[in-house]
Amino acid sequence: MLAHFFEPDARLHQSWLDTMKAKIDAENSDFVIIHMQETGGKKFAECSKQVPVLIERLRESLPQFSTMRAYADLEYESIEYTALGMVVFIRSSLLPNVYQFNFASHNYEPVKATGELVMSGLEKHKFIVKQKFPKHFWPAIKWGRKGYMQTRWKIKNKVFDFVNAHLFHDESNLALIHENPQLYSQNRKRALDFVLEELANLENGSAPLHFIFGDLNFRLDASSFLNKLTVRAAAHSLNDQEQTGSIGEGLEAPNNNLSPHPDLLRRTVSAIEFRRPSATEAIDGCVLRIEKKRFDYFNHAKLLDDWKSYLEDDKEATNFKQLHEIPINFPPTYPWSEDPEDSEALMKTRAPAWCDRVLMNNAAFEFIRGGGPTYESFGRETCTGDHKPVALSFSTRRPL
Known part of the structure; x- marks a missing residue:
């Protein structure tokens, strides 16, 4: 989540790049996919131009990968603007076994060892499904940028759907007390159910491993x-x-x-x-x-130190019985200080929450359990904006 990351002074870029590079180097993975929300930030008209520069700098810092595919929705004047972005890095050793799904022709195409960044026309792009959530999901407020972006990949004979989702946030802390405590979670459920229905419609006769990860904006049970x-x-x-x-x-x-x-x-x-x-x-x-x-x-x-005492109040993911998650064993991912001099503290804007998540369907969950999965937040010692990134890693070094 990069809402407050893109600023005119770009002061957080280097710490973010260092954090991402350190994590990717430590994992030593062959296939890396990064999902970003609010690409271009709150000041998108001024700061969207920073996005391709940042992606290129990240690519240059990771020479071990021969291939990059990146998609960033930067057309902020379009009614379909979502500000979603994703970057994929692939090692040359794995590349012969990687194919990308063409949603127009319904075929898998081999991936060439090149670096590609697409920043326009994503609504009709053959390798991307991108949708903004329908306006009637939240009729009382201005139609925002929330939506999802999907790519599909075949690695050997396994099909992976990677979905970048940005769900509705809690507009008011007070509304959770004085109005309907489920007011915002109900809208998030409606949106994520919509994503799941769209995924089912696009299965194309296959049974993909679905991974849904992004800023899901899940919040604690307020009461x-x-x-x-x-x-x-x-x-x-x-x-x-x-x-x-x-x-x-x-x-x-x-x-x-x-x-x-x-x-x-x-x-x-x-x-x-x-x-x-x-x-x-x-x-x-x-x-x-x-x-x-x-x-x-x-x-x-103390509120941050005692996070394990209220982890049990993180219940929103249970609204989706068909989805699974590796047990959480890391502090809340939001709202962290945006001050580089005070990056290890929570801001006093919202209640702490595990907003940034990786959920998966049953097929994906069963698949990764055999690959020694790790699920953690990272970058706690540096300022990466008000959200801390979350990573799921697992091995496929067994017959696919």
């Missing part, structure tokens, strides 16, 4: 997670007229003047504070303050 953080604390709602600030700066105890009517509640609540009667554990007794785009816990370092 269970908040109960853990706010033991012995009472919730107090604040309206727009009441004082705001940071827990670290100290907060005055405001009056609660809210009407109990739910419509008025949604209109006026600007923050919720969870306070304990004693001030011994937090400044002014405030344990947690939640605003639309702020999640301010009194001990944010």
